[in-house]
Amino acid sequence: MKIKLIILSVVVVLLLLSYKWTSEPSETVGLVVIGAGASGMSAALEAEAAGVKVILLEKMPYVGGNTVRATAGMNAVSTDAQSEAGIVDDVGTFVSDILESGHSEGNPRMIEIMANESAFALDWLTEKGADLSDVGILAGHSIPRTHRPSGGQPVGGEIVSVLKGAIQSSTVDLRLEHKAVQILVDQNHEISGVGVVDKTGRKYTINAKKVIIATGGFGGSPEVFVYYNQKLKGYHTTNSPSATGDFIGLVENLGVQLVDMSYIQTHPTVSLEYGVLITEAIRGNGGILINSSGKRFANEMKNRDYLSEDLLSQPDKEVYLLFNEKVRESLAASDDYIDMDLILSAPDVETLANALRIDTQNLSETLDRYNGFVESQVDLDFGRRSLTVILDEGPFYAVRVTPAVHYCMGGILIDEQARVIDENGKPITGLYASGEATGGIHGLNRLGGNSLLDAIVFGRIAGRSAGE
Numbered sequence: 460m461k462i463k464l465i466i467l468s469v470v471v472v473l474l475l476l477s478y479k480w481t482s483e484p485s486e487t488v489g490l491v492v493i494g495a496g497a498s499g500m501s502a503a504l505e506a507e508a509a510g511v512k513v514i515l516l517e518k519m520p521y522v523g524g525n526t527v528r529a530t531a532g533m534n535a536v537s538t539d540a541q542s543e544a545g546i547v548d549d550v551g552t553f554v555s556d557i558l559e560s561g562h563s564e565g566n567p568r569m570i571e572i573m574a575n576e577s578a579f580a581l582d583w584l585t586e587k588g589a590d591l592s593d594v595g596i597l598a599g600h601s602i603p604r605t606h607r608p609s610g611g612q613p614v615g616g617e618i619v620s621v622l623k624g625a626i627q628s629s630t631v632d633l634r635l636e637h638k639a640v641q642i643l644v645d646q647n648h649e650i651s652g653v654g655v656v657d658k659t660g661r662k663y664t665i666n667a668k669k670v671i672i673a674t675g676g677f678g679g680s681p682e683v684f685v686y687y688n689q690k691l692k693g694y695h696t697t698n699s700p701s702a703t704g705d706f707i708g709l710v711e712n713l714g715v716q717l718v719d720m721s722y723i724q725t726h727p728t729v730s731l732e733y734g735v736l737i738t739e740a741i742r743g744n745g746g747i748l749i750n751s752s753g754k755r756f757a758n759e760m761k762n763r764d765y766l767s768e769d770l771l772s773q774p775d776k777e778v779y780l781l782f783n784e785k786v787r788e789s790l791a792a793s794d795d796y797i798d799m800d801l802i803l804s805a806p807d808v809e810t811l812a813n814a815l816r817i818d819t820q821n822l823s824e825t826l827d828r829y830n831g832f833v834e835s836q837v838d839l840d841f842g843r844r845s846l847t848v849i850l851d852e853g854p855f856y857a858v859r860v861t862p863a864v865h866y867c868m869g870g871i872l873i874d875e876q877a878r879v880i881d882e883n884g885k886p887i888t889g890l891y892a893s894g895e896a897t898g899g900i901h902g903l904n905r906l907g908g909n910s911l912l913d914a915i916v917f918g919r920i921a922g923r924s925a926g927e
């Protein structure tokens with residue numbers, strides 16, 4: 460009798476549990492896109508344009524992820540803006556810059572696609588209303604090809620506001636504060652939907668045979684980046700708190716290949732006092748780096764990984780980024796740092812040296828020597844090629860910087876159609892990924908301005924593939 464009672468209770472509990480599960484609301488849609496950064500929004504728009512009903516999930520109360528933080532620009536080749544500025548560039552040169560920056564470990568085919576699609580990606584954003592008409596050069600590039608709004612305004616806000624506007628005028632169902640917690644498969648191991656938790660804690664299921672993962676990277680989570688690369692213990696980060704590598708948990712049981720997970724880029728110029736990345740565009744537009752002795756110590760336009768190493772070998776592992784009024788005038792983004800009181804300003808070299816507690820003579824000699832290199836267009840000390848501004852007239856500006864974790868080259872392996880690849884090298888039907896959640900494209904080090912390009916190009920490809 461007692462045993463019967465126990466069995467009956469267990470059955471009742473199981474029935475209640477199963478009732479709770481099946482009673483969770485569910486709905487059906489053509490495609491679920493997870494993450495509303497540059498990549499997820501681009502993917503959602505392309506799939507919608509192909510006639511697919513799309514739900515776009517975003518775990519934060521706002522769209523934009525790391526994308527909205529981007530300042531320096533997005534790379535593109537053979538654009539109208541380049542022609543107007545008289546810049547001659549081609550896909551081949553861009554591809555070779557990318558391969559060199561990645562220590563020849565990047566995927567040549569994917570890089571070629573990215574470079575070939577770059578002008579189309581820029582035109583697509585421009586047609587939607589983006590202003591990307593200003594062109595500058597970033598570290599590691601042989602030619603100016605990094606596009607940003609006119610006057611050198613930050614690029615991320617521009618791209619996010621344009622994509623968000625397009626999403627709002629589309630049929631895409633954007634759900635803020637709805638976090639994807641599981642990618643579901645049916646009894647045939649085929650993609651069948653996404654498990655979601657909304658801001659109230661309500662769980663529900665979206666049935667969908669197609670899912671795009673665009674959750675961004677894991678550079679915002681020290682636990683995760685240190686797990687994949689122990690050398691980064693103690694490092695600060697430039698990333699949004701949203702960049703927690705959710706894609707890792709989402710694909711955990713799906714047999715997905717994760718690649719290059721230990722390849723994590725540090726950005727050399729971050730102000731730790733304020734936790735703000737100082738854009739590479741300041742060096743691109745003429746800024747230099749000096750150490751506490753007032754000396755240059757490297758080619759400021761070196762790739763980020765090499766420059767970070769050089770910087771970390773300086774006393775206190777901190778240096779100053781120095782520029783003058785001419786550079787400031789060329790880059791509106793630098794005004795943001797001045798408005799934030801991040802940057803020290805001084806009318807002349809002597810006042811600047813005193814404020815930085817650097818020997819005035821050393822600093823004057825460094826600037827005279829550097830200015831001579833700009834005049835002769837040959838940097839005899841470090842071989843810097845982009846020598847555009849003579850730093851002889853104040854006001855001068857300086858900010859203390861050091862490297863911080865910035866970008867994850869590793870992530871989900873995808874193919875040319877942005878299909879997710881499994882451990883046997885085969886695409887998983889119905890599962891796509893794009894943007895910083897993916898890996899294996901850039902190699903050991905990503906070239907500045909290429910992440911937005913990657914996010915938009917492969918986001919659009921993922922959306923089109925899912926729309927087929």
Ligand SMILES: Cc1cc2nc3c(=O)[nH]c(=O)nc-3n(C[C@H](O)[C@H](O)[C@H](O)COP(=O)(O)OP(=O)(O)OC[C@H]3O[C@@H](n4cnc5c(N)ncnc54)[C@H](O)[C@@H]3O)c2cc1C
Nearest residue numbers: 494496498518524525526531532639675894895908910911
């Ligand atoms: C300070 C800074 C400056 C940068 N400057 C540049 C630059 O000038 N040029 C350049 O090319 N690159 C730059 N980058 C890099 C670039 O911004 C990013 O790599 C790129 O924007 C990534 O786009 P994404 O769409 O893949 O990811 P994100 O923009 O990070 O978007 C991912 C979205 O997914 C959401 N999400 C995550 N998990 C879930 C989940 N479980 N459910 C629902 N939603 C989820 C996140 O909240 C986020 O909104 C910069 C990065 C930083 C941090």
